[in-house]
Each structure stands twice: as structure tokens, then as C-alpha cells.
Amino acid sequence: MQYNKIYTAVLWAMVISVGSLKAQAVRRDTSDSDKPQDQHLIDSVVVHGRTQVQEINRQAYNVTALDAKSLHNTTLDLSHALDRVSGVRVRETGGVGSNINFSLNGFSGNHVRFFLDGVPIDNMGTSFQINNIPINFADRVEVYKGVVPIWLGSDALGGAVNIVSSRSRGNYVDVSYSYGSFNTHRTAINAGMTNKNGFTLQLSAFQNYSDNNYWVTLDEASDASGQYFRNQRLRRFHDQYHNETLVAKVGVVNKPYADRLLLGMTVGQNYKEMQTGARMASVFGAWHRRGNLLMPSLAYQKKDLLLEGLDVTLNANYNFGEEKSIDTVALRYYWIGEPTETGRGGGERDGGLYRYRNNNGLATATVNYRINDNQQVTLNNVFNTFDRKGENELNPNQARYNVPKKTNKNILGVGYIYDIADRWNISVFGKFYHQTAITDTLGTDPATKQEFYQEARKSHNYFGYGTAASYFLNPKLQLKGSYEKSIRLPESDELYGDVENLEGNYRLRPESSHNANLGLSYFVSLHDAHHFSFSGSAIYRYSTDYIYRILNNNQSKYVPANLDGVSNIGGDVEVRYSFRDLLIAGANFTYQNVRNQQKYEPGYTSISPVYQDRMPNLPYAFGNADASFFLKDFGGKGNRLSVGYNLLYVQQFYLYWPSRGGDKKFVPQQLAHDANITYTMQNGRYNIALECKNLTDALLYDNFSLQKPSRGFYIKFRYFLSNQ
Secondary structure, eight states, X not given: OHHHHHHHHHHHHHHHHHHHHHHHHTSOOOOGGGOOOOSSGGGGOOOTTOOHHHHHHTSSSOEEEEEGGGGTTSOOBHHHHHTTSTTEEEEESSSTTOOEEEEETTEEGGGEEEEETTEEXXXXXXXXXXXXXXXXXXXXXXXXXXXXOTTSOSOOSSEEEEEXXXXXXXXXXXXXXXXXXXXXXXXXXXXXEEOTTSEEEEEEEEEEEEOOOOEEEEEEEEOTTOOEEEEEEEEOOSOOEEEEEEEEEEEEEEETTEEEEEEEEEEEEEEEEOOBSSSTTSBOSSXXXXXXXXXXXXXXXXXXXXXXXXXXXXXXXXXXXXXXXXXXXXXXXXXXSOOEEOXXXXXXXXXXXXXXXXXXXXXXXXXXXXXXXXXXXXXXXEEEEEEEEEEETTXXXXXXXXXXXXXXEEEEEEEEEEEETTTEEEEEEEEEEEEEEEEEEEEEOTTTOOEXXXXXEEEEEEEEEEEEEEEEEETTEEEEEEEEEEEEOOOHHHHHOOSSSBOOOTTOOOEEEEEEXXXXXXXXXXXXXXXXXXXXXXXXXXXXXXXXXXXXXXXXXXXXXEEEEEEEEEEEEEEEEEETTTEEEEEEEEEEEEEEOOOSOTTOOSOOTTTTOBOTTOOOEEEEEEXXXXXXXXXXXXXXXXXEEEEEEEOOEESSOTTSTTOOOEEOOEEEEEEEEEEEETTTTEEEEEEEESTTOOOOEEETTEEOOOOEEEEEEEEEEEOO
């Protein structure tokens, strides 16, 4: 009931705001002052006949740009849209709002960094994650595989994803609502206005709600008596999720002192019930989590500051949000039957009412100087601070909840680019990485054998470097190559845990990697009717102190650990075809041979039995295929009917080391089919879409034992209005 009240209030506030903006949108304003500048340097380049997405794909980096606008009529969130990009695998532990693991060319989780308009989003908490952000929030998404541009300042080791938010020129309103299986509701609102004096207002809001009560099939399930029942098809019963987020920005554009100056506020909240642990055998019925987001922000951009060619971009934000883990019911739940009392107090897992703030702060600065039409240098600095403070309200004196958990991280980069348009370009760069982590660790007095906490502090300094080059053999054929020595510093959640299903490991070491990429892309058109594109890339990675996740001793949580060496040789390929404006089809496939190169395990002199084994619990072969048919002016001029299909394939892979013992458990092959029908009217002003996900109702697994949703049906309504 409380959720319904809050959601209703937020929705009414948004409707009132959108009503005001809609009135502005219907008035045409042709002044130049309504053209807000994008942080991305590419956006300042105007090339006749090419879209921004095409310009991004022509960079020297191994990059794929996803046109999010073409997906605005779907019910996809950003994570499911990215799951269709070659080289990308997004693994979910369940339905809407579940935990995800993002993999890019064999590197997963925190190996890959995420950005919003060039600004890291590591500090935005659980209310703002790629699996709860609707696709309508973005204009495009840029996926950098391996080597990352210097202006995306980070310690990304496996790549980066930059979400470019919707910034339609002038005045616009974009409102959508979808409803579907498992009582799933999604709402997205994007609106903005810019007047002739340069005043601008941008407003984005979205919400997701689902009971996630989909059917699962268990090999065996027990009740309170200990009796086991085989091959049970049951509904999930404690998996509700909802989140609401509002992003508001106000400021000015195209002023003498600033091309773009915005003050922003992001507010949000989320609620998540915990159905299982790391395995479906660990079942819960009361444990849940709440969180909120309160983050002010500042964005400043000015071209030709003080002298021609000197461009400056500044961003800062601070997250005052709070998270709470609530595990206060001393019952044991089962898939079958009623719960029983544990008889030990506490809760279902650890027991407690833990409230905490991560106190995340972020500041970024980018200075770019164009020496001439062909040369430029870039300086970028990113500073991030983390200081978790919290307490267990049921046991305020419990020491492990009161120890300090602090990290400071700074990454400084400098780069140089030489570019001859449409022929070739090369860039070189260097980075300096610094991290300090402070906490208390548990020690034992050798005399009294008493345990006590003592301060632990560690600091790391590293250097990295790299280069990227591109050459056009002809206007339709491009070759790319890049190399980087990169560093990945442990994340705060890896050091201190996430208070959910990840234990902390303060002894984690930073990892380093040598990354190399070779790529080729080819485009051809025949008779202005048939259009073909081909892209392929080969990758090589060798990492030391590789950070990965393993199950803890009781297999209820994951814990991060280091491996001395991990290699990956692989590649991906994508082919696309379109015929006039009637048909678009494509397919991609990724193969990654990620191997353990740690020859000796700690404390042993013999060669490890898993030396050169394929890394466990990691997909190594997967792909997508899609096709869409279009009928223009169907039912009236300016209307269009489209029918689409998408296929996801993932080869089965082992959960544990293939060479260790007789336990050959594996995550089974996935073959998922989705279909959709979309009808747009009045040139896209009114839109309605019907979708079926998991058309064949297959049993789908991204992780061992954790089933994804069964077949679902969804409908989406969208209204879009712009004066452009």
C-alpha cells in the first residue's frame, strides 16, 4: 500500500510537469539556442550521410554503437538491449530487478565499467542499474571492447559501456507504459524544453514493478519434514521488486561562459525481496532489501575556453542514498509447505537490520586541446571516494558492522590523437592509477587467544599505457588495431561485500592485463536497395592477479579471489543485411577461450590439476540472430507495422573446473526465442507493441540452478511529441 501511494504521487507530479512541457513542445522554436551540446567529442563532427552511430563505429577502438532509439517501442531495459551486441553476455539470477553479471569478450563484472554521458555510474547505488533503466532513457549505447578511450577515465580492464542519454533538441515529450506477465509494470517519461534565451530543463523518470512469480522446475524440493519431491514445477513466492527514479536537470546552454551548465538531482528508491541465495536450494521467504538514491550533480562544458581549441568538461556528484538489509524473521522456508521456526533467533541467513550509507563521491575533469585540424591532446582525471557507515539496529554493538570501510581512487590519463579524416588515425595514451583502502581486520592475541579488530590500510600506485590505430583501405573497408596495458583496482563491494550475496575480501590484489584487438569492417550497397555490413574482431588478453568469483564454503554466497594468470584468445563476428525499408536482419557470434594460467596453487609444488583449464562458470560460445519486417503506410499514411524476431543462443558451460574431480555440473545450453509486433501511427507519435519473451517456454539458465522467467507476454503504449 505504501508503494502504491508513493508511486501515485510521483506519477501525478510527472504528469503535471509533462503537461507543461507538452504545451511548450507544440510551439516551434527555430533559434540556435535550443541545441544542447553533447559531451562526446564525436557529436561535434557532422558528416553528410552518416549517423552518429556510424561515426562511433568508425573509431580506431574496437567499439560497437547500439542505436537505442530504434528500440524505444520495446519493453527492453538497457541490459537486455546490450545482450544482443556481439561479444556481450548479460547473465541474470532471476527476473525483473535480479542481480546481473555483465560479460564482455570474456571479462565480466567489474572488469567492465559503465558510464552515463561519459561519467562513471559506479556510485549510483541499487536504484540506478542497467537492468532497471528503460531503453527509452538512452539515445544510443557505446560498447568499447578492450581498449577504452582516454576521455572515459576509468580503470576498466575488459572494456566500457557509455550510455548516451536522450537529449532531443528543442521541446519534447516521450511517455510510455507497459504491462505484462508476472504482474510486471514499467513506466518511462522523458521530457525537455529549451527556450530562445538558453534556459533548459530536462526531466526523466522511470519505474519498474514485478511480482516475479514465474514458474520454476526443481529436480527436487523438500518440505519441513525433510521429505524430498522430485521434478516439481512451482511458483516463486518471495521475489517482488520495484524501483522508482527521477532525474531532473536545470541550467543554461550556449552562453558565453558555458556551452552547457546544468545542476541536477537524481532521487530514487527500490525494494527487493530475496527468494534464493547463490543456489535455488537456499530459499528465503521474508528477507528483503530497501534502498534509496539522493544525488545532486553538476555538469559544465565549454568549448574554446580562454583560447581557441581548448575544451573543458567538468562533472561532480555525491550519493547521499541509504541501503538497508532486513533479515529479522527467525523462520526457515521451503519450496513446499509451511515455514518452521529455526529456534535460534536472528533471521533466515545472518539475522539483522543493517542500515548503511556508502557515501560515494565522484569528480571528473577532461581538458581537450585541438592543436590543429589533425592533432589534439587530452587530459582526464577521475576521483572517487567511498566511506560506508552503518549499524545493525538489532545489535548496535556488533563489531563487524561498525568497522570502517573506506576507499579513495584516482585515475589520471593523458592522450594524443593524430587524425586524417576518412583515411587513418592513431592515438597513444598513458594512465596513472592510485587507490587507498582502510578498514579493520580481525586479529588474535597470541597470549590470550582473544580476537580483536585492528586497523588495516593499503595503498597502490600503478602505470598503464596503450595505443589504437585505424586505416581505411577504401571508403567501405576499415582495419583497426589496439593495445593496452591496463590496471583494474578492486571495487569497494569486492573488498567489503555487498550485504547480499557477495562476501568481501580485503586481501584482493589489483589485477593487470595486456589487451590486444584486431578488427575489420566492411560496408556495401547494391542498387540502393540491398545493404550489407560485416564486422569482425580478434582479441587477446593476458591478466595477472585476475579477479573472479567463486562460491563460498557453504555455497550460499560468492566471494572474490585472485588467480595468478588468465588468458583469453577469441573473437566475434557480425553480419547485417537490409532491403530497402522492408527488411532488416542480422546475426552475431562470439567465441572466447578463457584459460587458467596459474601453474602452481598456493602451498603446493606440483602442477595444478586445473592448470590451463577453461575458466569455470563462464560462457564461451554464444550468439544472437534477429529479423524485422516493415510495412509502410499500413492503415494510413505515416503509419507503420513491424514484425520482429530475436534468437539467443548460449552453449552449455561447466560450473566448476572441468579437470577437478568427478563433479561435472554445468549450466545447460540456452535457446531463447522472442517475438514482437509494433504498430506506429502519425509518424511515430502514437505507438503500441506486443511482445512474447521465451516463446517456447524453455527452461533458461544464466547461472547454475537459478532459473530465468518462463514464457511471458507484454504490451507497451508509447506517446512521443517533439517540435523537431
